[in-house]
Amino acid sequence: MRKVKIALSIFLVIILLVGCTSSKPDATIPAETDSPSASAAEAKIINLGKEVELASMDSAIATDGLSFEVIAATIEGLYTIDAAGVPQLAMAEKAELSDDGLNYTFTIRDAKWSNGTPISAKDFEFAWKRLVNPETASEYSFIMGVAGVKNADAIVAGEKGIDELGVKAADDKTLVVELDRPVAFFNSLLAFPSFYPINEAFYKEKGAQYALTADALLANGPFKMKTWEVGGTTFYLEKNPDYFDAANIKVDGLNYKVIKDTQQSILAYENGDVDYVTLTGEQIVNYQQSPEYHNIVAGYLWYLSPNQKVPGLENLNLRKALSLAYDKEAIVNDILKDGSIAASFAVPTLLATGPDGKDYRETARTFPSTDKAEALKYWELAKKDLGVSSIKLELLFEDTESATLVAQFIQSEIETALPGVTFELKSQPKKNRVELMQNGEYQVGLTRWGPDYADPMTYLDMWTIGNPNNYGTWENKEYDDLVNSASKGELASKPNERWEALKKAESIVMDQAVIFPVYQKGNAVLIKPEVTGIEFHSVGVNIFYKNADKK
Known part of the structure; x- marks a missing residue:
């Protein structure tokens, strides 16, 4: 980033935790995995206990931390955030900035959606215009103006049409973005889910059902949604074999379980049903001396x-x-x-x-x-x-x-x-x-x-x-x-x-x-010692699983 400080963006990378155990998937996990050499018994599945339901998988509609966490596990934007909180190129293979800081040209890398469709600059243009379209009624439409994208605020206010937004797919591989002012943290913002791409043809095919079920979602990130229903108490992400960096994704899936009662979540952790839980109240006192206990500063x-x-x-x-x-x-x-x-x-x-x-x-x-x-x-x-x-x-x-x-x-x-x-x-x-x-x-x-x-x-x-x-x-x-x-x-x-x-x-x-x-x-959390590489951040998406592993 040019002259940018990710100001004390607090992170914690859980690494080198001691101990190894064999892992097998929970009974609720689909028996299939994307790894041709992995049987169900050998699959590396991280089981995550969460205290709230997954509210939305629509990057233009989501507003809460868990939704952003799961969306970021399945979709990548032009940038992603590394363990140190620094933005790194993701779907963009190259980024060029004009001398006046007002024009970005992004070259889209060779990558594809989970249905085999190539990622295109048009996916970004469509998603960004949908975000600011007043008909979408996105709670996060304002963030396009925060990013300084030309005409964003006027479009959100209904004063200009969405085609006047400062974003244009010059061709399938070239995305041009115009700003109305230089924004020091622009690259960091592009790693946030509101700026993620959406495949227009798939979106129109699904219509009102888009992003409401696993079948109505596409992924271009490390994982893809396998099972999920809005309001459900479990959902499962499996490794996405079509992800451009799939060779470096170490786990076969993320299995989420919504457990609102903290005593039940602790019991599930102690029984080995989940590998990760958040602690509250007296539980924290009971586990503070455990090597599996971690305290994470949040924003x-x-x-x-x-x-x-x-x-x-x-x-x-x-x-x-x-x-x-x-x-x-x-x-x-x-x-x-x-x-x-x-x-x-x-x-x-x-x-x-x-x-x-x-x-x-x-x-x-x-x-x-x-x-x-x-x-x-x-x-x-x-x-x-x-x-x-x-x-x-x-x-x-x-x-x-x-x-x-x-x-x-x-x-x-x-x-x-x-x-x-x-x-x-x-x-x-x-x-x-x-x-x-x-x-x-x-x-x-x-x-x-x-x-x-x-x-x-x-x-x-x-x-x-x-x-x-x-x-x-x-x-x-x-x-x-x-x-x-x-x-x-x-x-x-x-x-x-x-x-x-x-x-x-x-x-x-x-x-x-x-x-x-x-x-x-x-946040006080327990993480099983065989689970490593979960990355925590206090700004933007709070948890990334791309580098997670389970021994």
Whole structure:
């Protein structure tokens, strides 16, 4: 990348873990493998325990970490990310950049889809135009504008047609991309699933069923989907023999099992049914001394999003009262115990390095965290503002064990600290929770955001007017002007001034209690010693399996 720092993009490559055992596939795994020399008993299958269902395999529709993880295991874009978090050429064999930093020419390598169709520059043009097409209603359409692709924002806003997007397949092997401004982290963004290719003929053949079942998917990456149904509790990826680098893929398949109950997931791990699980709460204490235990710093920020269309939540004093009324340190130390840290910020630590070479949080403002006495003062002011003595709100959260425990604790803390405030709990599967928040059909929601690229803007642009991730529908023109200037306006080419503008933008978010931060996620996981080469990242796609192996 030209003059790019993947600013403290945290990674962990699980390597050289001791011990070897023979492995055989789980009974739910298809008996066939793609390796002609491997019998079912000899197949190398990594069994992965996950706490949520796979929501989407459509690269234009997916919004959550697990979906991005699985999509990235089956599809590669122009770039991929290596173990050190550095973008490397993937479907692009060569990339040329003009001197002014505004024009990229990519040469597509000789590779093919899992149905034998050659990968074409047209696959990228089609996918990118579909992403920004308002009819697609992609929650990630904004990211094309973040990447600086010419006319992207105007197309998303419905002001220009999709054919005016700055991407063109000059021929089957040549993709030309025009930017409206130089973007330092452009190559890194191209490794993100939103920029992955889609075969137009296959997409049109499948129609409304595209990406809803294993048969309605194509792969050009290390693995391909063998079995999956939306909402199912198991799905299986098998090695893709048509992948251009298939000779270096060491495992025959990835077998995913959705196990929401953490006790059941631990039991499955101890019984050898899964090779990988995430730990929570007391389990972490029990396994911290195990050589199979690993703590991974993650970039996810968990926070409460108040819907300001709900009567009462438009009041700043009420929002400030709620934001200060729960003990974040108790959440990370007594409930999660997984290396998470209490969050009193909108931009996480260890995300991005500024022009001064320091982590963003080192020089950004500090904000109040928990202050129950101050919270009570704000609640008294809110009651006067609203003319009420009590208020009842609904707290929406997903049905994982950790989210449930955190929601229950926040409910107890707020109701105790703010007499007259009642929180009713509403648990939903993750996909439903996200849909309710996207549609504005909630009051207060416990949600999270993971960084798509190593810059504070990956968080800050979420709270601009009209951004689909601005669940609470907060509006502030001063904020929008500041963010727009820092992302694509006058400040975009002034690194020092831009950095200070980002800090100011975060201060506005925090001072206006647009969100109520809870914690920055840490992941405590168990990995069987015979499994190696899983790569973890805090930015973009969180887990890659291309170099995984099982002895």
